[in-house]
Amino acid sequence: MKNARVFFEKNGACKYISHLDLNRVMLRAVGKSRLDIWHTEGFHQHAYITFALPLSLGFASTCESMDFRLLDDHADMSAIPAQLNACLPDGIRVYRCAEAKDKPADIDSAVYAVRMEPMNADDISDKELYSKLNDFLAQPQIITEKKTKKGKKDIDLKAYILDCDLSDADGVGMTLRLPAGSSLNINPSLIVTAFEAYCGAELHADITRTAILTKEGRPFE
């Protein structure tokens, strides 16, 4: 048995597939592709697939991954992307399959490209929005409320922004690196929501996860 990891993009209509639904979409694709993978052996037998880091509803991504176990040790992994793509909706494209190197617990941070525009164009100009974004991020602290399993608590987002690049080339955008993984995960929409409150305009944010990184700062593989 070989631990395989496929990497895929998720965009277009498929941005709106929730994590639970993605699991079902993938199970059907795996079933339809007839890949010979390990199934659970309990009463409700099903293909065993796992995901390293769930993606929020509405986010696009270029770096999602899914793990499964190939029963044949000599299976040709290079054929798997095409096999799965033939069974997946257009918005999900598998571009690579390789043996899993890192453990999901090795995930430390993720990079997001965030593009923002006001819901009502009259509310605020791009120029003004960009300048407010600069001011917003220059604050010593960005206190916001985070909902956790234990209830709501105030956190300082500023402390969690590991890297940040701003751009006004094509609308107002920022590239954020934030903590990710099972122990500490910061969702970029928290920052967007805090910024909305700061600039006083309702925003539409188009968010794409562009990289998942390990503790050493290299891509999760």
Place this chain on the structure above:
Amino acid sequence: MYPKEIEKYLLKVQKPGRYVGGEPGAVVKDKRAVDVRFAFCFPDTYEIGMSHLGIKILYSLFNEKPYIWCERVFAPWIDMEEQMRAHAIPLYALESGDPLTDFDFIGFTLQYELSYTNVLNMLSLGGIPVLSRDRKDLNHIVVAGGPCACNPEPITDFVDIFFLGDGEEVDLEVIELYRVCKREGKSKEEFLRLAAQISGVYVPSLYDVSYHEDGTIAAVTPLDGAPAKIEKRAIMDMDACYYPDSFVVPNIEIVHDRAVEEIFRGCIRGCRFCQAGFLYRPVREKSVDCINEQCRALCRNTGYDEVSLSSLSSSDYTQVVPMLKKLNSWAKQEKVSLSLPSLRVDGFTDDILDEIKSVRKSGLTFAPEAGSQRLRDAINKNVFEDELMDTCRVAFEGGYTTVKLYFMIGLPTETMDDVAAIAELGRKVVDTYYSVENRPKGKSPRVTVSASSFVPKPFTPFQWEPQDDMDTLREKQKHIRASITTKKITYNYHDSDTSFLEAVFARGDRKLNKAMLLAHERGMHFDGWGDCFSLQRWLDIFEECGIDPAFYANRRRSFDEILPWDHLDYGVTKEFLKRECERAYASKPSPNCRENCMNCGAKKYGGGVCYEKRKSVL
């Protein structure tokens, strides 16, 4: 693909996956390369519409024709409708993202009366005038089919054409006629006149209805050469009938998230309350080989690991065990599970249980419909108490602990004793559990008793019957609750308010169009959902329109009254329905189609169970 401008609003609504399309199996064509664009509309949410078999069949059938592009449209939930109205986004089809105004046909399936307001709402959201007479050109033809088309009179002002019976042939014939008329530059009126000549096509604008002073119908007069009786279409050879080998597979979870195989159409039973049991006569089966091949193709092409073997009463399929065995010859290996919905109490055998529980196990649901044997005889639900108990015993021995029992209250001839017998039957099922020696150890049974309110429907032997008024229904619901003495029984009941409105529209006439329009203008939608339904708002509308809803819901019709649907012909004759009604009054059951022919009239279609060899000739 969805229109780009909605992207901003999608994350403000629940389940945005409903509104974006892009599913595997969705058909995208070049709109310049097709002659006819058909918007198949389901007047409810995506999750419900996508679970419906009819849309799957017709979608694939239409799209097989190179000159037709059929797309799907669902009713946006109230949060999305709010966004669409606020930002002037017209209702669009999921494949192209184009608004309804780009379509030649806007087709609705009418599955339940409470979806009528959604039909009107979807038209107006799509920018289509709701009234048929305001759509003057030969485009935007609004058509509708499905069970409610058997009495479409309450919505005749809005729909141009109704399809009666099986749609696989007649729909294509009408689309083809449209294509010719379009090419020849004919008017909408000419097209409708020609369409009315096709069997199974009802063009309501070609019929004039006059009334007596008391509000009952005096006459229905066909105009412009339209036929006096409109016959439903029925396909006899189910193996040859079109069936898709793949479905659009949703990316989000829907209500029935599995492959569906129709194993036969119709039902032999003739339960007197059941409209489907009469509308879809005669019973026509598919062969085991045909079912086997279709199931296999569906699982391969969709990736589903569950197939539902669907029909009105699956255990009445003559080859049920051979079918299950044949399917399991590959299904087990491929980890595909089989489910048999709509199992009758008397059809639940060890053989069937062995085959369906082999992969997956769910709860059991049976529908005795009435609590006492006397009432079950009157409604012709030929189920006996000892059969139910035997079946439950088999199930409990097989490890089941949960049983759901469905009943109706307000059935014709029902007494309070019959109502109390519902609770009693539930108690007997609990007792049966404890009488089983090898029942699941250390578990207590869970028996759910659900009671819904009976709605008399057209083309049934109870089409003349009054519905119990709401006070009586509430009293009966209370009486069941009071009669339940054990905590092992969970009691659910359905709201009688919605059943009342359903009863008004089910047997309504054209006078109700006025109320429908007013309801639409008041923004009513999703009446089938507790979130939106308000009986009071409807009562106000009826009052303003000078309509007495009790005239439709709670009035006993005489056998010789002209009923609003009398000019539609579903095969079963009025004489047969009268005979069955009289047998109900005498609490006398009737044999099923395989036991003895009751001469219902469906034999005229020339096929199905009417021509099977009967086991015993009575």
